[in-house]
Amino acid sequence: MTILVLFVLLISISYISVQLIHNIGDYGKLINYVGIVRGASQRLTKLEMNLQPNDELVEYIDEILHELNTGHGKYGLVVTDCKKYNEYLSLLERKWEDLNIEIKKVRMEEDSSQLLQTSEEFFKIANDTVFEIEHYSKEKSNYLMTLIIIISIVGIVAWIILIIQYNRRLIKLEKLNVDLKNIAYKDELTGANTIEKFKLDAEQYIYKYKDKKFAIFYIDFENFKYINDIFGYDYGDMILKRYSNIMMDDIGKYEVFAREIADRFVALRCYVDKETLLRRQQVD
Incomplete structure (x- = not known):
């Protein structure tokens, strides 16, 4: 108007x-x-x-x-x-x-x-x-x-x-786009990346940085069903969230972490030597 x-x-x-x-x-x-x-x-x-x-x-x-x-x-x-x-x-x-x-x-x-x-x-x-x-x-x-x-x-x-209205709409659209990406690429429970996002980022890093070494970790909690049965699903969800936060805090440059499903996670690590790599994962 x-x-x-x-x-x-x-x-x-x-x-x-x-x-x-x-x-x-x-x-x-x-x-x-x-x-x-x-x-x-x-x-x-x-x-x-x-x-x-x-x-x-x-x-x-x-x-x-x-x-x-x-x-x-x-x-x-x-x-x-x-x-x-x-x-x-x-x-x-x-x-x-x-x-x-x-x-x-x-x-x-x-x-x-x-x-x-x-x-x-x-x-x-x-x-x-x-x-x-x-x-x-x-x-x-x-x-x-x-x-x-x-x-x-x-x-x-x-x-x-x-210009102001255009920029406002652009910012709004960008925010909406970010929100949609977060919905599409973020796990609702843990806040970690989804497996789809992991595949996109991992493929990009491996293809772009061919001079670096990469390792993929597949993490699966043993007998996690037992925790849910004994302590309840809320307690099990808390463990999954806590583990995701620990992993996400440790994710460095050229690395990706995601939740696949249930208690299964996957991580792309960039490393120089295997010993340091394994030590990082054991600490996590």
Whole structure:
């Protein structure tokens, strides 16, 4: 459930990040086109004051301003939810209307001084509009950076949780495997190896350490049934356990001890000389 929640969170944040990246590209386009309007208005003013009317340039600025305010047009401009930027756009459009009135006056050979002043006011509003959308774009970029950091943290946390859970399951499986092996390869009464485990280990030692000497002891208690009959099975079990503990304490490297069945045991001993080997077994 934790992994699922982290995964959904990661997908959601990633989707928002993709949207922000796309929007930031759109904001950059808005900055460029407001800048185009600003520069084009200055060029238009210069042309009109030099009695060189340019209706194509007027129409060009009209198209861009209309699309900046509505989001509809051929330039692919979008409308944002930045309140202050939208307010500046409205001011810019109204000032553009004033500028058009002054242009008409100049073309009718009236006073041109007001055109220059209106053009400067339009330029200032266009500047403020550019600064506002730049500021808004920067805010969104910072927000995007925060989301990227969150995505990274969520991803790292998710991986850590996955690794922890994987390791826990692995440890649990290993423990279960050890428990199963203990059940399969350990004699329930004495705790010694079973004969199956003895065969596996003995074969491995003899095959792997060919330079060493090995001897196999087969141990069988004489008249053990008599002990059980006289003293009881609990006492007989205690003797088998005690003997197994003594043997297991003495088992060294490359050696194996196991209970075959009932009172019969088997041991693989590694030795250098027979005398020492027999002495060890007699002590045991």
